Amino acid sequence: xxxxxxxxxxxxxxxxxxxxxxxxxxxxxxxxxxxxxxxxxxxxxxxxxxxxxxxxxxxxxxxxxxxxxxxxxxxxxxxxxxxxxxxxxxxxxxxxxxxxxxxxxxxxxxxxxxxxxxxxxxxxxxxxxxxxxxxxxxxxxx
Amino acid sequence: xxxxxxxxxxxxxxxxxxxxxxxxxxxxxxxxxxxxxxxxxxxxxxxxxxxxxxxxxxxxxxxxxxxxxxxxxxxxxxxxxxxxxxxxxxxxxxxxxxxxxxxxxxxxxxxxxxxxxxxxxxxxxxxxxxxxxxxxxxxxxx
DNA sequence: TTGCAATTGAGATTTAGTTGCAAAAAGGAG
DNA sequence: CTCCTTTTTGCAACTAAATCTCAATTGCAA
Ligand SMILES: [Mn+2]
Ligand SMILES: [Mn+2]
Ligand SMILES: [Zn+2]
Ligand SMILES: [Zn+2]
Numbered sequence: 001x002x003x004x005x006x007x008x009x010x011x012x013x014x015x016x017x018x019x020x021x022x023x024x025x026x027x028x029x030x031x032x033x034x035x036x037x038x039x040x041x042x043x044x045x046x047x048x049x050x051x052x053x054x055x056x057x058x059x060x061x062x063x064x065x066x067x068x069x070x071x072x073x074x075x076x077x078x079x080x081x082x083x084x085x086x087x088x089x090x091x092x093x094x095x096x097x098x099x100x101x102x103x104x105x106x107x108x109x110x111x112x113x114x115x116x117x118x119x120x121x122x123x124x125x126x127x128x129x130x131x132x133x134x135x136x137x138x139x140x141x142x
Numbered sequence: 143x144x145x146x147x148x149x150x151x152x153x154x155x156x157x158x159x160x161x162x163x164x165x166x167x168x169x170x171x172x173x174x175x176x177x178x179x180x181x182x183x184x185x186x187x188x189x190x191x192x193x194x195x196x197x198x199x200x201x202x203x204x205x206x207x208x209x210x211x212x213x214x215x216x217x218x219x220x221x222x223x224x225x226x227x228x229x230x231x232x233x234x235x236x237x238x239x240x241x242x243x244x245x246x247x248x249x250x251x252x253x254x255x256x257x258x259x260x261x262x263x264x265x266x267x268x269x270x271x272x273x274x275x276x277x278x279x280x281x282x283x284x
Numbered sequence: 285t286t287g288c289a290a291t292t293g294a295g296a297t298t299t300a301g302t303t304g305c306a307a308a309a310a311g312g313a314g
Numbered sequence: 315c316t317c318c319t320t321t322t323t324g325c326a327a328c329t330a331a332a333t334c335t336c337a338a339t340t341g342c343a344a
Pocket of ligand 3: 140
């Protein structure tokens with residue numbers, strides 16, 4: 001999984017004339033060692049905890065490259081920072097976000113996706129990505 | 143329209159033990175004189191241009207009250223600030239956002255809304271609000 | 285190995301939004 | 315109307331996320 005993601009990242013970088021540096025590798029590895037939503041600060045802290053050195057600026061500069069290369073994307077705008085998630089190795093899905101406990105439930109509904117396509121056709125609009133977030137209260141917080 | 147919105151706002155404030163001040167009235171009027179998406183800074187500038195005095199802090203403090211009272215809501219997180227829109231006097235809708243020119247197309251699709259309800263039932267989730275934003279390229283920018 | 289463009293880290297800067305506080309004012313009680 | 319309490323205001327100081335600047339470093343292709 002990581003190796004394939006790394007291959008994609010290397011290709012992307014090369015094709016853009018950019019370099020695969022040790023710092024970018026650290027970020028990539030950390031991002032793909034997680035299996036949930038994450039934000040810049042999470043990755044920063046985890047890399048530092050492992051004794052590796054990296055600056056926040058580098059992570060902030062690396063994330064857009066990971067997005068551009070199709071490996072991760074913005075998932076939800078929670079209170080505070082932007083949260084990211086993997087694309088590579090994960091099917092597209094949308095989110096239910098609990099306003100009380102912050103729990104995030106992922107769901108997939110093909111019929112919604114189809115209707116979205118139909119709407120884009122109706123407005124002669126070429127979709128690149130979409131985000132559907134439903135906020136409310138989960139079973140336990142209601 | 144404004145008068146009814148003002149009534150709702152006054153009720154909300156009273157019920158919370160808050161006051162209907164001239165500044166809050168200015169914000170309310172300005173917000174409802176617009177008929178498109180807006181952000182805090184827009185309202186600030188428009189009020190100032192008319193020669194009225196108000197501070198940004200007051201507007202930042204008033205917006206959550208307008209949201210809480212059900213008159214406006216966050217529409218989209220564009221590059222930069224949060225954009226708001228009216229709820230009062232407008233039907234619920236979602237957005238297509240052009241990544242090139244920033245144009246926003248509003249759409250309404252009841253079948254998507256129904257499917258969302260079904261999903262919430264499936265996960266025993268009580269929805270409060272949702273936001274569906276499709277980003278891509280409009281007819282002219284493609 | 286060399287040269288150059290890309291990258292890095294550190295700290296400064298920007299930007300959106302929040303907060304503390306003293307002075308002002310709303311609005312209910314009397 | 316006047317008084318009194320509570321809320322509100324403006325300003326400036328502050329915060330936090332993200333971006334930028336720049337000198338020193340490094341990747342990598344020739
Ligand atoms: Mn997810
Ligand atoms: Mn809208
Ligand atoms: Zn919950
Ligand atoms: Zn466009």
